[in-house]
Amino acid sequence: MKAERCVELTVLDLVPFGQTGSQPLFYALRLSSPDWQQWAPGQFVMVRPFSFGLEIPWARPLGICHLDERHLICFFQVLGRGTRRLAQAKSGDKVLVWGPLGNGFAMEENTPTLLLAGGMGIAPFVGYVHRHPQPWNLTMLFGHRPPLDCYPVDSINERITMDTLRETIPGDLDNLIFSLEERIKDNAEQNGLVLACGPMPFLRTVHGFVVKYKARAQLSLENRMACGVGACLGCVTKVRSNSSKEEGYQQVCTRGPVFWASDLVLE
Amino acid sequence: MDLHVTLHGQRHSLELKNPVLTASGTFGYGAEFSAYGNLSSLGGFIVKGLSLEPRQGNRTPRIVETTAGMLNAVGLQNDGAEYFLSKTLPRLPWQHTAVIANIYAASVEEFASLAARLDTDVRISALEVNISCPNVKCGGVLFGQDPDLAAEVTRAVCEHAPHKHVMVKLSPNVTDIKAIARAVEAAGADSISCINTLQGMSIDYRTRRPRLANIIGGLSGPAIKPVALRCVWQVASSVKIPVIGVGGICCCEDILEFIIAGASAVEIGTANFMDPRASFSMVQDLPRLCEECGITSLQELRGSLKLDEV
Ligand SMILES: Cc1cc2nc3c(=O)[nH]c(=O)nc-3n(C[C@H](O)[C@H](O)[C@H](O)COP(=O)(O)OP(=O)(O)OC[C@H]3O[C@@H](n4cnc5c(N)ncnc54)[C@H](O)[C@@H]3O)c2cc1C
Ligand SMILES: Cc1cc2nc3c(=O)[nH]c(=O)nc-3n(C[C@H](O)[C@H](O)[C@H](O)COP(=O)(O)O)c2cc1C
Ligand code: FES
Numbered sequence: 001m002k003a004e005r006c007v008e009l010t011v012l013d014l015v016p017f018g019q020t021g022s023q024p025l026f027y028a029l030r031l032s033s034p035d036w037q038q039w040a041p042g043q044f045v046m047v048r049p050f051s052f053g054l055e056i057p058w059a060r061p062l063g064i065c066h067l068d069e070r071h072l073i074c075f076f077q078v079l080g081r082g083t084r085r086l087a088q089a090k091s092g093d094k095v096l097v098w099g100p101l102g103n104g105f106a107m108e109e110n111t112p113t114l115l116l117a118g119g120m121g122i123a124p125f126v127g128y129v130h131r132h133p134q135p136w137n138l139t140m141l142f143g144h145r146p147p148l149d150c151y152p153v154d155s156i157n158e159r160i161t162m163d164t165l166r167e168t169i170p171g172d173l174d175n176l177i178f179s180l181e182e183r184i185k186d187n188a189e190q191n192g193l194v195l196a197c198g199p200m201p202f203l204r205t206v207h208g209f210v211v212k213y214k215a216r217a218q219l220s221l222e223n224r225m226a227c228g229v230g231a232c233l234g235c236v237t238k239v240r241s242n243s244s245k246e247e248g249y250q251q252v253c254t255r256g257p258v259f260w261a262s263d264l265v266l267e
Numbered sequence: 268m269d270l271h272v273t274l275h276g277q278r279h280s281l282e283l284k285n286p287v288l289t290a291s292g293t294f295g296y297g298a299e300f301s302a303y304g305n306l307s308s309l310g311g312f313i314v315k316g317l318s319l320e321p322r323q324g325n326r327t328p329r330i331v332e333t334t335a336g337m338l339n340a341v342g343l344q345n346d347g348a349e350y351f352l353s354k355t356l357p358r359l360p361w362q363h364t365a366v367i368a369n370i371y372a373a374s375v376e377e378f379a380s381l382a383a384r385l386d387t388d389v390r391i392s393a394l395e396v397n398i399s400c401p402n403v404k405c406g407g408v409l410f411g412q413d414p415d416l417a418a419e420v421t422r423a424v425c426e427h428a429p430h431k432h433v434m435v436k437l438s439p440n441v442t443d444i445k446a447i448a449r450a451v452e453a454a455g456a457d458s459i460s461c462i463n464t465l466q467g468m469s470i471d472y473r474t475r476r477p478r479l480a481n482i483i484g485g486l487s488g489p490a491i492k493p494v495a496l497r498c499v500w501q502v503a504s505s506v507k508i509p510v511i512g513v514g515g516i517c518c519c520e521d522i523l524e525f526i527i528a529g530a531s532a533v534e535i536g537t538a539n540f541m542d543p544r545a546s547f548s549m550v551q552d553l554p555r556l557c558e559e560c561g562i563t564s565l566q567e568l569r570g571s572l573k574l575d576e577v
Contacts, residue, residue, distance in 0.1 A: 005302045005303055005543075006303050006542070006543050006544050048541065048542070054335050054489040054517060055334060055335050056332070057332060057335065057336060057337055057488050057489070057537060057540065057541050058332050058337070058540060058541070059540075059541070096542055098303070098543055223327070224328060224330060224331070224332075226330050226332075226337060226537075226540040227293075227299075227539065227540040227543070228543075229295070229299045229300065229302075229303075229543055230295055230299045231293065231294055231295035231299040231300070231315075231539065231540075232292070232293065232330060232339070232341070232540060233292075233315075233324065233329070233341045233344050234328075234329050234330030234339060234341065235330075236324070236327060236329070236344070237327070248323060249323060249324055249327075249344060254299075267326070267327065
């Protein structure tokens with residue numbers, strides 16, 4: 001039988017990450033497994049707990065961190081009303097999940113690859129680092145504000161060395177920007193590959209340096225999504241087609257979320 | 268149970284294998300949902316609004332979630348009629364279910380050219396005319412907000428699409444929807460779909476900015492269902508042509524309510540975003556619910572709203 005792309009899954013458990021007081025804001029969500037044979041790191045799922053009812057209409061896009069025949073694991077941070085309600089899930093609760101969606105990151109075995117993550121942008125790299133056949137070609141820079149133990153860093157640390165930069169005072173941001181520039185410049189000189197995921201200001205900074213040093217780079221965008229399947233045209237981003245130089249909007253959910261930096265016109 | 272529906276138009280009738288259609292702009296061109304169900308099982312699908320020329324659409328953010336609904340200001344991004352006919356349509360299961368083209372234009376003349384272009388294509392079962400758009404020649408007043416303008420557009424489309432069932436989609440953003448309905452009926456419309464989105468707005472109090480780049484947008488989803496039901500009931504009570512109910516429909520129970528209010532068929536919109544299987548599930552579940560409720564014919568249910576005698 002053909003695997004169902006939209007399935008009702010069961011919450012196995014919800015594990016808080018890090019010490020963020022009585023109301024944890026970071027979680028690993030473990031769901032029963034959908035029968036999907038294939039997925040690529042950078043792809044995502046739309047997650048809609050039954051508890052959203054009619055009140056919260058849209059599912060929330062979350063990166064796939066791990067998927068096998070036992071379970072599907074996502075990491076998420078509580079931001080607004082949807083993730084707040086998701087954080088109240090109990091083992092046994094039902095969620096509607098559709099995916100795997102989007103394209104995923106390029107994986108080139110022998111290319112020196114620089115992973116740049118800002119905050120929860122680290123999520124897709126958990127799977128990426130595990131899937132990469134030659135992890136010694138990977139280096140990573142991770143910028144974050146909350147403490148490091150809020151993020152799923154252990155499984156990444158097992159396989160590659162990761163440099164982390166925590167932003168606590170405004171001066172730290174300059175450090176992060178400086179390091180980003182240095183690393184991107186280095187990578188471009190080695191004719192490597194840069195992969196970035198994080199909030200928009202972070203991606204804009206990365207995009208600026210990527211253009212400056214002509215690095216080969218892919219950025220994963222986090223746009224608001226309603227459908228996740230390319231139908232609503234709500235999640236679009238402006239893209240310049242290489243052949244015609246024409247600009248137009250493309251769906252982040254189906255044509256992305258990962259785009260070559262050279263195609264993106266960040267507004 | 269036989270779910271077959273005939274929309275008896277004044278000019279042309281439209282046969283549907285069941286009353287469940289998908290609403291324009293919420294189902295892409297169908298193919299986006301083919302991984303989630305059998306497109307051919309639907310009563311039909313209404314494709315994303317088509318214009319004569321390609322349109323880029325509005326700036327982003329274009330969508331925002333609200334309580335039990337959403338606002339959109341997509342700005343009718345589409346590849347244009349030519350691209351649709353040559354590239355998209357051949358891949359749709361038009362032999363097995365009704366493909367309805369939703370059309371949009373900025374002037375009566377443009378509506379006429381677009382209707383003429385689509386009229387000769389046998390793969391298209393009907394045209395749904397979106398009159399919730401500004402008339403650039405009349406200072407931007409919406410065609411759908413003025414009975415004369417609405418009638419003029421309807422007449423132009425009917426005249427230039429002599430082979431097609433013409434469905435006119437009404438805007439709820441009007442003082443008297445019955446007057447608009449009667450005007451388009453008199454102008455030749457074969458059926459009326461209602462409602463399009465309600466104008467709305469969302470503000471972020473922290474940044475003091477609107478959440479949509481376009482400032483205002485169209486509200487859809489479960490939040491608008493009561494408004495849609497009211498409009499369907501008022502329209503169905505004032506015209507003889509069939510009415511297609513749209514607005515906030517999320518389950519089969521909702522469908523029955525619209526039929527009782529007077530709808531012959533329904534369109535599923537925002538619910539497709541809440542669950543990509545939604546429309547397919549409703550087609551499947553409808554016979555069971557009817558059976559449970561002792562309903563043997565949709566035709567008999569239609570407009571069966573019980574009112575106290577006064
Ligand atoms: C492809 C993709 C992968 C993602 N992967 C992860 C992940 O693995 N872990 C994680 O914690 N977060 C991830 N995000 C971001 C996550 O989807 C948002 O943080 C979340 O939707 C916020 O919902 P909310 O209910 O907390 O916020 P609200 O403010 O209540 O949300 C309102 C609406 O805006 C949308 N929205 C708000 N913030 C964002 C944002 N930053 N990005 C996208 N949509 C947003 C929501 O989805 C919702 O539709 C991803 C986003 C995308 C597009
Ligand atoms: C994202 C989006 C895009 C839409 N695009 C169109 C369109 O192109 N043409 C049109 O006539 N209606 C369009 N609509 C309106 C819907 O077809 C429908 O009338 C409306 O959403 C109400 O139904 P619902 O509450 O079930 O979504 C759009 C709605 C949404 C949410
Ligand atoms: S989320 Fe609907 S088109 Fe991308």
